Amino acid sequence: xxxxxxxxxxxxxxxxxxxxxxxxxxxxxxxxxxxxxxxxxxxxxxxxxxxxxxxxxxxxxxxxxxxxxxxxxxxxxxxxxxxxxxxxxxxxxxxxxxxxxxxxxxxxxxxxxxxxxxxxxxxxxxxxxxxxxxxxxxxxxxxxxxxxxxxxxxxxxxxxxxxxxxxxxxxxxxxxxxxxxxxxxxxxxxxxxxxxxxxxxxxxxxxxxxxxxxxxxxxxxxxxxxxxxxxxxxxxxxxxxxxxxxxxxxxxxxxxxxxxxxxxxxxxxxxxxxxxxxxxxxxxxxxxxxxxxxxxxxxxxxxxxxxxxxxxxxxxxxxxxxxxxxxxxxxxxxxxxxxxxxxxxxxxxxxxxxxxxxxxxxxxxxxxxxxxxxxxxxxxxxxxxxxxxxxxxxxxxxxxxxxxxxxxxxxxxxxxxxxxxxxxxxxxxxxxxxxxxxxxxxxxxxxxxxxxxxxxxxxxxxxxxxxxxxxxxxxxxxxxxxxxxxxxxxxxxxxxxxxxxxxxxxxxxxxxxxxxxxxxxxxxxxxxxxxxxxxxxxxxxxxxxxxxxxxxxxxxxxxxxxxxxxxxxxxxx
Amino acid sequence: xxxxxxxxxxxxxxxxxxxxxxxxxxxxxxxxxxxxxxxxxxxxxxxxxxxxxxxxxxxxxxxxxxxxxxxxxxxxxxxxxxxxxxxxxxxxxxxxxxxxxxxxxxxxxxxxxxxxxxxxxxxxxxxxxxxxxxxxxxxxxxxxxxxxxxxxxxxxxxxxxxxxxxxxxxxxxxxxxxxx
Numbered sequence: 054x055x056x057x058x059x060x061x062x063x064x065x066x067x068x069x070x071x072x073x074x075x076x077x078x079x080x081x082x083x084x085x086x087x088x089x090x091x092x093x094x095x096x097x098x099x100x101x102x103x104x105x106x107x108x109x110x111x112x113x114x115x116x117x118x119x120x121x122x123x124x125x126x127x128x129x130x131x132x133x134x135x136x137x138x139x140x141x142x143x144x145x146x147x148x149x150x151x152x153x154x155x156x157x158x159x160x161x162x163x164x165x166x167x168x169x170x171x172x173x174x175x176x177x178x179x180x181x182x183x184x185x186x187x188x189x190x191x192x193x194x195x196x197x198x199x200x201x202x203x204x205x206x207x208x209x210x211x212x213x214x215x216x217x218x219x220x221x222x223x224x225x226x227x228x229x230x231x232x233x234x235x236x237x238x239x240x241x242x243x244x245x246x247x248x249x250x251x252x253x254x255x256x257x258x259x260x261x262x263x264x265x266x267x268x269x270x271x272x273x274x275x276x277x278x279x280x281x282x283x284x285x286x287x288x289x290x291x292x293x294x295x296x297x298x299x300x301x302x303x304x305x306x307x308x309x310x311x312x313x314x315x316x317x318x319x320x321x322x323x324x325x326x327x328x329x330x331x332x333x334x335x336x337x338x339x340x341x342x343x344x345x346x347x348x349x350x351x352x353x354x355x356x357x358x359x360x361x362x363x364x365x366x367x368x369x370x371x372x373x374x375x376x377x378x379x380x381x382x383x384x385x386x387x388x389x390x391x392x393x394x395x396x397x398x399x400x401x402x403x404x405x406x407x408x409x410x411x412x413x414x415x416x417x418x419x420x421x422x423x424x425x426x427x428x429x430x431x432x433x434x435x436x437x438x439x440x441x442x443x444x445x446x447x448x449x450x451x452x453x454x455x456x457x458x459x460x461x462x463x464x465x466x467x468x469x470x471x472x473x474x475x476x477x478x479x480x481x482x483x484x485x486x487x488x489x490x491x492x493x494x495x496x497x498x499x500x501x502x503x504x505x506x507x508x509x510x511x512x513x514x515x516x517x518x519x520x521x522x523x524x525x526x527x528x529x530x531x532x533x534x535x536x537x538x539x540x541x542x543x544x545x546x547x548x549x550x551x552x553x554x555x556x557x558x559x560x561x562x563x564x565x566x567x568x569x570x571x572x573x574x575x576x577x578x579x580x581x582x583x584x585x586x587x588x589x590x591x592x593x594x595x596x597x598x599x600x601x602x603x604x605x606x607x608x609x610x611x612x613x614x615x616x617x618x619x620x621x622x623x624x625x626x
Numbered sequence: 627x628x629x630x631x632x633x634x635x636x637x638x639x640x641x642x643x644x645x646x647x648x649x650x651x652x653x654x655x656x657x658x659x660x661x662x663x664x665x666x667x668x669x670x671x672x673x674x675x676x677x678x679x680x681x682x683x684x685x686x687x688x689x690x691x692x693x694x695x696x697x698x699x700x701x702x703x704x705x706x707x708x709x710x711x712x713x714x715x716x717x718x719x720x721x722x723x724x725x726x727x728x729x730x731x732x733x734x735x736x737x738x739x740x741x742x743x744x745x746x747x748x749x750x751x752x753x754x755x756x757x758x759x760x761x762x763x764x765x766x767x768x769x770x771x772x773x774x775x776x777x778x779x780x781x782x783x784x785x786x787x788x789x790x791x792x793x794x795x796x797x798x799x800x801x802x803x804x805x806x
Contacts, residue, residue: 273763305730308795309765333680357677365690366803372691373802376710377795382674384681385690397683 221247227422231412234430234466237501242518249518250415256294256301257284257317259343261378262350265311267292273306287492288320290350310377315343318413318515318525322406322461323347325488325513325529329454331356332401337390337444338408340367342374348404349380358383359397363390391439394446401455405444407437407473409464413524416517430468437462437473445481450532458483458530463523465514467500470526474512475505482534485511488527493520496528627666627678627686634699638663638670641697641705642715644756645769649718663696669806670696670705672714691806709768709793710805712758716766719758721748723772723789730761733768734796742784751776757789768794 190198214236222232225247239246258281260267267290271281278298284291292312294301301307302314328334328348339345339360349358360375360383362368368387375383388396390405410433411421441460450456460477462469474496477483485508496512498505512528630638642650653672654661660675666689673681673693681692694714697707707715725733729743745762755772770789779788797805 303796303799305734305761305765305767305795308734308798309767357680359680368690369803369806372695372806373798375691376694376713376805377798379713381672381694382677384677384684384692386684387688387690388684396685397680 225251225422228424228426230426231422235412238465238467245518246516249516249521252517253416254316254517254521254523256297257315258292258294258301258312259315259320259347260290260292260312261310261346262290263354263379264309265306270306270311273311274304277304277306284317287490288317288324290347291317291320293317308377310379313343313346313374313378315347316414316523318463318522319343320347321490321493321513321515321522321525321527322404322459323351325461325490325527326402326404326457326459327489328352328356328402332452332454333357333359333399335359335361335393335397335400335403335444335447337361337393337403337405337440337447338363339371339385339404339406340364341370344404344406345371345383346374346378346380349375349378349382352382354380354382356382359386359400360384361386361388361390361393363388391436391443393443398447399449399452400447401449401452401457403444403448403458404461405440405458406461407440407469409433409437409462409469410466411463413463413465413515413517413526415524417523430466433464434468434473437469438476441473441477442480445477445483445530445532446537448532450482450535456532457486458532459488460526460528460530462526464526465516465524467497467503470514470528471497471500471505471509471512472503474509474528474530475503477530478506480538481532482536482538483530483532485509486529486531487511488513488529490527493527496526627664627682627689630663630665630670633703634665635663637699637703637705638696641707645707645715645720645758646718647720649720652718653714664692665699666692669698672696672711695806707769707793708805709795709797712766712768712793712795715769716758716760721751721755721757721772722760723747723751723757723770724760724762725767727762730767733759733791734794736791736794736796736800738773738787738791739770739789740784741779741782741786741788744779744788747772747776747779747788749776753778756792759789759794766795768792768796 218229218232218236221227221236221243222229227235227247235246236243260270265273267283271292274281274292274294274297279301280295280297281292282295284293306312307314323344326334326348328351330352332352333356334348334352336345336348336358340362342360345358345360352358358380360371362371362385365387368385371385375385386396410425410430411418412425415421441458444458444460448456448458460474464470474485478485485506488511490513493513493515495510496505496514497503498507498509512526515522515525515527517524639650661672662675662678664671664673664678666686669691671691671693672695677693681689694710695708696711696714697705700706723739724745724747725739725743726745729739732743733739739759748757751757751772753772753775756769757772758769759767761767768791770792773787773790774782782788
């Protein structure tokens with residue numbers, strides 16, 4: 054026991070020493086008594102803490118005092134007075150150790166200024182004074198005093214964070230809810246992020262490769278007094294515009310469809326989608342058609358693109374852009390994306406740039422700072438879940454070239470991104486694949502209370518302060534089976550137990566066969582539940598007929614279902 | 627969505643031939659697939675056959691556009707050619723008008739082409755002939771109708787109208803919602 058205590062004291066002492074020395078450095082110029090007494094007080098505080106710890110460890114004060122007396126060579130029989138004797142006790146040992154531990158700085162400074170002795174003397178006096186004060190009090194009162202002091206110092210981390218959040222909210226005029234969310238995502242770089250949101254992103258344009266080449270376009274625009282540069286190595290069609298003497302949205306080149314005004318981040322989902330020629334592609338929420346026209350350009354006007362948007366007025370913008378850019382392979386429709394699989398299926402690739410809260414583009418729309426709350430996010434998240442299922446259902450797993458789904462949002466909130474993907478992974482036979490974008494941050498696998506599928510790191514996040522793009526999220530999914538796992542709550546509860554046992558066995562066998570290429574993922578519970586459902590489909594013919602019928606499909610879009618599913622899946626786990 | 631009737635086809639082709647003459651058949655006999663004209667909500671769409679068939683899946687009220695919109699039939703059964711058709715009629719155009727850079731803006735803002743802004747004009751352009759308007763660096767800007775023959779243009783005074791404005795690429799911005 055004794056040795057342990059001493060060690061504890063020793064370490065505490067060493068810390069104090071370090072602090073002292075640092076402070077000394079600052080106060081070299083003014084070597085007055087006050088500064089030193091402060092230091093000493095600091096030392097005392099620390100010691101008090103140590104003391105408290107000792108007391109907490111079921112030892113009476115007297116006993117500990119006694120032990121100190123035994124161990125110490127110097128004399129200072131008082132309770133708090135062991136500051137000094139501790140130091141004395143440390144000194145010889147330290148000088149011996151310092152040589153070996155190359156702690157030159159600590160040794161040198163006290164030697165140079167001979168502060169060590171001074172501080173010792175001071176501490177003697179001060180300690181005596183304070184001891185005299187303390188002696189008037191009962192031991193209990195002393196402890197109460199110490200505790201009070203400690204509490205005053207130990208404001209909890211929560212309080213500090215809360216204060217910081219409040220201040221940031223006031224300074225950057227956010228609402229408390231959004232700021233909390235942002236601080237969860239950026240615990241360290243929140244300030245950079247908020248600052249980046251105050252600055253506009255550079256204007257970027259995308260060359261329409263169907264009509265012109267980037268070099269020709271750049272030359273034509275430079276002749277009109279536009280100052281521009283290539284956007285970066287990652288895109289061959291993008292140009293950044295620094296300043297322009299003419300309105301970029303009204304030059305003859307723009308009207309002739311040689312380029313599109315488009316944020317740099319909007320290139321990313323299309324690059325991730327990597328459309329091939331002669332494919333059938335669905336763009337589920339396409340207005341105003343920036344990404345659609347990029348897809349068409351990559352496909353060189355072959356194949357077919359279905360550009361859909363739920364808003365009829367916004368769909369008109371698609372018409373304008375598509376005709377302006379000279380794209381002929383596109384059909385524009387106006388449906389709610391959630392019912393798209395009932396209209397058409399069998400797409401090789403599906404792009405879902407889902408409607409979102411827009412927390413990644415605060416620089417563009419400052420309203421977001423204030424007018425988003427918990428409910429808005431939930432509403433978005435729910436719609437996104439419905440849309441991603443519809444997108445997956447529209448895609449054909451048997452496609453020879455693709456069967457890819459790209460999900461993107463201009464939001465940075467986890468609720469609208471990783472959580473939605475995770476939901477899709479549970480609900481459908483899809484797996485995450487690399488996006489093919491070689492920059493950007495990895496998606497969250499762990500976030501606060503959430504634990505996502507471990508392949509979630511294949512998704513990409515883009516932030517204004519790190520990439521100078523709008524905040525963006527891109528995930529690429531591959532569909533590996535057209536079967537839709539049956540919702541487990543459609544079966545009876547009694548059946549569930551037996552099924553669970555069965556499915557475990559089937560699960561193992563399917564693992565042996567190596568049905569899916571994702572070896573790692575099979576360990577995680579999410580895919581296991583997914584597999585279970587998959588096997589359920591095979592077993593349960595009734596269930597099969599249910600998902601085959603369109604009625605069954607429609608049922609999945611009812612909002613209530615999701616909650617039910619969540620409960621049951623938890624229960625299963 | 628339906629094929630054009632006999633009468634509609636006649637009206638439509640008559641209008642088209644004003645700009646591209648007998649080149650219409652080049653639009654229909656293409657080496658890269660079968661293309662066809664389809665009528666949807668009074669609009670005429672020029673679209674590849676496979677795309678047209680796939681678009682059949684989409685209900686009439688939800689289908690907004692497919693392929694390229696060429697124009698629309700007015701209430702009095704006349705055909706109005708839209709700017710969206712420019713991509714297909716510009717390459718086959720028989721008569722062209724080039725405008726100077728200074729007059730470019732004027733034209734894309736919806737004004738007629740004056741003699742002062744005229745850069746070049748195809749030889750032997752008859753009066754009231756449909757013409758495609760180009761900028762001096764061969765960027766199609768729109769189409770119009772020749773107000774004077776080439777011969778008359780030479781002697782016209784600077785403020786005289788050379789070509790009446792019909793449609794220009796500025797409409798993509800000015801009347802985006804009226805395109806389809």
